[in-house]
Amino acid sequence: MITHTSSDPSPTRTVARDQHPTREERILNRISRTDVVDLASRLVAAASENPGGTEHxxxxxxxxxxxxxxAEVHLTQVAPGRPNLVAHLGGTPDAPGILFLGHSDVVPAGPGWDHDPFVPRQEGDLLYGRGSTDMKGGLAAVVTAMAAVHAEAPETAMTLICTVDEEADALGIEHYIAQAPQRRYAACVVAEPTDLVTIVGCRGAANLEITITGASAHAGRPADGTSAILGAGEVIKAVERDCASLASDPHPVLGAATWNIGTISGGHGTSIVPDTCNLAMDRRLLPGEEPERILDRLLTAVRASAQDSQRAESGRIDFEGHVTMQMPGFLTDPDSAFPTLVTRALQEMEIDRGTGIWTASCEGGFISEHHGVPTVVLGPGDLNGQAHQPNENVSINDLHAAAGAYALIAMRSACAPRIDPPGTTTLQRNRR
Incomplete structure (x- = not known):
């Protein structure tokens, strides 16, 4: 149930209902603000926190x-209570049309909310609730668009893939890629929140974990042991050095690769020399970079540094690591046919926010690589200002505009099934 605290705001765009509306006008006139808000609200109310819950x-x-x-809907269990969804609507196998991509999980609600995060709430132009921006609003806009297109143009092929576990380890998209045939779609729109800016590329991402093993001893005689936490300091210094090197050599479009040390844990108490320490890190990837090689270079540098600092004497310290997740990036020429089609559709919905590059990563790179299609990220909601935060909300005007743009994109992509030559849109992905 959604609670309303004010009247419904006026629509962002009304298509003229003359005596001879075009098919596109008829489609846009079918897109109801009420429908997209109601579906977004039902999705928000169906909590799917990750970790801590399921997406079922x-x-x-x-x-x-x-x-x-x-729609013809297929569910595939990735793990108990965690089904991927693939839905096809309209078209024929020879004309697969547009592919929309989303995910069903949300990050945990956390503290700081003014209201229950899973009771959707409308205040003026804003819909509040965990996932309203990231990314159940986008999913609702896609389904609303698909319904309107199918009602007027049932021959138009549209597919929606909704994966589980995007917010953590990308289990859902990995499972999809392992099983999906390499079907050629016209193009892909990832409905993640971009504030309706057409995102034409993003870096890849890898999660790395390093375990340092030292030797415990009493704190009164620390020289009898080897501190794994001090060993972790060698890792941190090596990462800092590499950050500076990466910043000096950015990609001309995507910018520099980056590191972030997200967590560090170790030790057993203040009176014990710590024998173990663990670090978890995020590394954003540029074209051609291989996470395993990045990890190997880091471990080589850290072991040499530890040797120089005499932490490695007597063989009492060791550094081991592994890649726990990797996500490919993608890059689509902003002046090529598909981004141009997308930005024109947005302009017709009175949205003109241009193109850009994302600092986040997303699952679009998997699709770009596997299906060989031009890909953009486009969705309602402010990623930096609202996603993963208390009192998350999305503009209802933007939900409505996104649904209209998605409908136009689906119709126009169907008329040009080979929008861009294959192989021109993907950043290299190297599997572990």
Whole structure:
């Protein structure tokens, strides 16, 4: 249920209902603000925190909405209670049309909310709730667009892939890629929140973990042991040095690769020399970079540094690491056919926010590589200002505009199934 605290704001765009509306005008006139808000609200209310829950309830709501408009829906269990969803609507196998991509999980709500994060709440132009921006609003806009297109142009092919576990380890997209045929779609739109800026590229990402093993001893005689936490300091210094090197050699479009040390844990108490320490890190990737080689170079530098500082004497310290997740990036020429089609569709919805590059990563790189299609990220909601934060909200005007833009993109992509030559849009991905 959604609670309303003010009247529904006026629509962002009204298509003239003359005596001879075009098919596109008829499609846009079918896109109801009420429908997109109601579906977004149902998805928000179906909590799917990751970690700590499952995506089953959200996928159930999505499946129900898609079947109601005639879609063929397939669910695949990635893990118990965690189903990927693939839905096809319209078209034929020879004309696969547009591919939309989203994810069903949200980050944990956390503290600081003014209201229950899973009771969607409308205040003026804003819809509040965990996932309203990232990215259940985008999913609702996609399904609303698919319904409107199918009602007027049932021959138009559209596919929605909704994966689990995007917010953590990308288990859902990895499972999809392992099983999906390399079908050629016209293009892909990732419905992540971009504030309706057309994102034409993003860096890849890898999660790395390093374990330092030292030797314990009493704190009164620390020389009898080897501190794994001091060994972690060698890792931190090596990362800092590499950060400076990377910043001096950025990619001309995507910018510099970066490091972030996210967590560090170790030790057993203040009176014990710590024998173990663990670090978890994020590394943003540029084209051609291989996470395993990055990890090997880091470990080589750290071991040499530890040897120089005599921490490695007697063989009492060791550094081991592994790559726990990697996500490919992608880059689509902003002046090529598909981004141009997308920005024109947005302009017709009275949205003109240009193109850009994302500092985040997303699953679009997997699709760009696997299906060989031009890819953009485009969705309602402010990633930096709202996603993963208390009182997360999304503009209802932007939900409505996104649904209209998605509908136009689907229609126009279907008319040009080979929008860009294959192989021109993907950053290199190297599997572990």
């Amino acid at each position: 309830a959200t996928v159930q709501e999505l499946e129900k909405a898609l079947r109601a408009i005639g």
